[in-house]
Ligand code: HEC
């Protein structure tokens with residue numbers, strides 16, 4: 001084995017395996033993650049970060065004045081996602097959709113200020129306290145005192161020079177007006193505003209994207225950012241009260257295609273529009289009875305059957321394939337340019353070292369030369385092409401055995417779309433009989449949790465792109 005001092009194992013990965021299994025179970029139970037967390041969200045990393053943060057939190061006395069040091073709080077709680085330099089490039093960032101905010105750009109979605117303007121301090125504080133629904137951005141109110149939240153908000157501002165030179169442009173009417181309950185008239189009027197302002201171009205005629213003409217929208221960084229489904233207001237980033245929704249129309253969402261409509265409509269129109277939009281909500285699963293749930297999941301299965309690649313992408317992102325089958329840097333972040341190229345080395349003590357496989361469609365070194373059935377057999381039964389069987393970890397194929405056949409086909413359909421990357425993986429390791437029996441004895445008889453470690457770098461033939469440092473902490 002090569003010199004390991006540069007390759008300190010990534011401790012948090014143990015936790016990930018357990019979480020992978022948990023997520024596989026979620027999927028198996030057909031628990032609808034998207035209801036709670038929004039579409040396509042890979043929040044595994046977020047959970048790891050949170051658990052890591054929560055574990056670290058015991059050492060600190062929340063609320064003590066000494067702790068209200070914005071930088072220290074940031075480095076304990078926010079850095080994993082937002083990055084040490086505030087550029088939105090923390091260790092967990094590559095797997096998060098949407099990505100954590102890049103604070104150096106100072107483009108904030110959730111404001112009470114004019115479009116293009118900076119947010120107020122209160123806006124930042126509110127976001128940090130309540131989090132951003134439908135994304136991995138947690139609400140920090142349960143973990144941080146008001147003083148700590150204010151301190152970390154001040155620190156976040158320090159990443160952009162704009163806060164030193166510009167003032168947020170508040171909107172007087174916004175602060176003043178609290179709307180009454182929406183009336184039937186306001187809803188009818190709001191529907192007309194929806195048509196007049198052509199919201200359907202992006203959100204579809206029904207608010208769910210049906211008939212939308214602008215469908216491959218991107219954020220200012222060029223990353224795909226689909227228009228929100230208006231049927232799922234619990235995923236609205238800025239909240240789902242009539243006032244929240246009105247505010248998004250009034251202020252727009254900086255850095256995204258969602259514009260401000262201040263020029264195009266009156267304040268009254270926008271309030272009516274908010275009332276109408278909130279009538280588009282479907283019932284959330286947690287309010288459904290058994291018959292409604294059955295119908296809901298049948299409709300979802302039909303949707304998945306219509307677009308298996310989309311379903312497969314969702315599964316692959318949420319049940320861990322991406323995490324384990326991509327090389328990682330020393331800080332644990334995935335190497336973006338090598339997504340799914342495999343080569344991540346895992347150590348399952350005492351069984352041995354296992355290198356994850358190249359899942360790209362490369363014919364020579366990836367899945368390009370595999371048949372659909374070979375992939376399915378591997379994923380659900382752990383049986384390789386040569387008929388040998390994998391042990392049930394690191395790759396948790398035992399959990400995947402519970403996936404429905406339609407979901408397994410969807411996973412294969414998505415994997416087929418991954419562009420080829422040449423990265424030849426060393427032949428699989430077969431544990432020797434002594435360590436195999438010793439491992440099994442410890443697991444089953446001594447009931448021990450055995451260490452599972454992951455190592456940074458690429459153990460395949462393809463090397464790493466030049467941007468990736470080879471030493472921990474190196475430049
Ligand atoms: C688990 C990952 C994660 C952690 C930890 C995290 N954030 Fe975020 N944060 C995000 C994501 C993702 C977004 C972007 C949400 C979006 O674009 O809709 C975000 C957005 C934000 C925004 C911008 C909201 C806007 O109006 O655009 C602020 C401010 C923010 N985070 C502050 C913090 C602070 C302060 C901490 C630490 C106390 C923190 N975040 C910790 C993931 C995280």
Ligand code: HEC
Pocket residue numbers: 109194197198199200201202203214217225226227228230235236237238239245248249253256257258259261273277
């Ligand atoms: C050019 C395309 C486009 C148009 C036109 C547009 N939207 Fe959006 N809208 C988006 C995108 C993209 C998002 C997602 C922003 C995000 O998640 O960061 C969004 C988000 C939203 C949200 C969620 C707000 C939140 O807090 O997350 C609502 C509600 C909404 N739009 C309603 C409307 C209505 C009503 C109209 C017409 C007045 C409209 N949009 C026009 C693209 C558009």
Ligand code: HEC
Pocket residue numbers: 017020316319320321322324325346354355356357359375378379384385390391394395396400411428429
């Ligand atoms: C916890 C990490 C982990 C997760 C999650 C994971 N894998 Fe793996 N996978 C591995 C490792 C490590 C190997 C190599 C195992 C071996 O050599 O015995 C592997 C092997 C494979 C192989 C090739 C086996 C061979 O040598 O012929 C395929 C194909 C594969 N995984 C697909 C997937 C797919 C698809 C998913 C998601 C449904 C997935 N894996 C999830 C770690 C993981």
